[in-house]
Amino acid sequence: MKKLIAATASLAVCAALAQQDFSKVEIKATQLGPTTWMLTGAGGNLGVSAGDDATFLIDDQYAPLTERITAAIAKISPKPVKFVVNTHWHGDHTGGNENLGKAGVVIVAHDSVRKRMSTDQFIELFKMKEPASPHVALPVVTFADAVTFHLNGDEIQVMHVAPAHTDGDAIVYFSKSNVIHMGDTYFAGMYPFIDTSTGGRIDGMVAACDKALALGADDTKIIPGHGPLSNKVELKAWRDMLAAISTRIHKMVADGKKLEDIVAANPTADFDSKYGGGFVKGPKFVEMVTLNVMKNP
Numbered sequence: 001m002k003k004l005i006a007a008t009a010s011l012a013v014c015a016a017l018a019q020q021d022f023s024k025v026e027i028k029a030t031q032l033g034p035t036t037w038m039l040t041g042a043g044g045n046l047g048v049s050a051g052d053d054a055t056f057l058i059d060d061q062y063a064p065l066t067e068r069i070t071a072a073i074a075k076i077s078p079k080p081v082k083f084v085v086n087t088h089w090h091g092d093h094t095g096g097n098e099n100l101g102k103a104g105v106v107i108v109a110h111d112s113v114r115k116r117m118s119t120d121q122f123i124e125l126f127k128m129k130e131p132a133s134p135h136v137a138l139p140v141v142t143f144a145d146a147v148t149f150h151l152n153g154d155e156i157q158v159m160h161v162a163p164a165h166t167d168g169d170a171i172v173y174f175s176k177s178n179v180i181h182m183g184d185t186y187f188a189g190m191y192p193f194i195d196t197s198t199g200g201r202i203d204g205m206v207a208a209c210d211k212a213l214a215l216g217a218d219d220t221k222i223i224p225g226h227g228p229l230s231n232k233v234e235l236k237a238w239r240d241m242l243a244a245i246s247t248r249i250h251k252m253v254a255d256g257k258k259l260e261d262i263v264a265a266n267p268t269a270d271f272d273s274k275y276g277g278g279f280v281k282g283p284k285f286v287e288m289v290t291l292n293v294m295k296n297p
């Protein structure tokens with residue numbers, strides 16, 4: 001009974017971000033180059049480098065999907081996952097850490113990811129509690145600025161960006177394969193969630209896009225944290241949308257407008273048809289950005 005209550009409580013906690021029935025989730029692999037793949041299932045998009053040296057994974061979605069993720073990777077390479085990089089601490093990107101950690105996979109992330117996963121967290125916007133992760137799920141290698149993996153003929157550059165979606169984001173540049181994984185600094189085709197309560201900043205989201213846009217070439221393939229495979233043209237348009245909405249809201253906050261007045265002014269109106277179809281709708285995005293700007297004027 002105790003177990004059942006705990007399970008029910010944890011389900012309620014996850015409901016805001018994860019209303020999926022995992023039994024029906026399929027992991028699909030899309031090959032992006034000779035040694036790189038994007039995998040989708042439920043939760044954050046995965047990136048994979050596989051080849052002669054070792055299998056390298058970006059993010060690991062939810063614990064119930066670990067077996068399906070490793071089965072999908074087994075179809076790509078006979079080598080099991082040796083390293084996993086977490087793009088940030090959120091549970092839809094780190095939920096598989098415990099299983100992978102137990103299997104001996106080396107977990108790598110920004111310093112802040114380990115810090116946040118070590119203690120209970122609270123995502124204010126969704127009133128969502130995220131309990132501390134077990135020891136085995138924590139990153140064992142952490143970095144402050146950047147770390148490079150020399151694997152499979154690639155140079156995989158994992159780079160921290162200034163606070164954007166959280167305070168511990170990393171973007172990953174597969175420099176030889178011409179692929180970038182942006183973690184949740186990019187939600188392709190939809191308004192993003194910005195986690196103000198763990199250090200996220202709208203201005204940092206724009207800066208992270210600028211950093212990615214300066215890497216690679218015109219034809220660089222972009223794996224967003226959420227949404228379909230993307231490219232620089234779409235990323236640039238999305239970045240400009242963020243910058244435009246940020247500028248409008250900064251001005252209204254500077255003018256002393258209240259949250260309800262700013263939401264009523266509908267500053268996302270001209271973007272809602274293109275980006276308002278995700279889990280964050282226009283008015284929620286305005287509320288999120290306004291509270292973010294009020295906290296970080």
Ligand SMILES: [Zn+2]
Nearest residue numbers: 088090165184
């Ligand atoms: Zn996230």
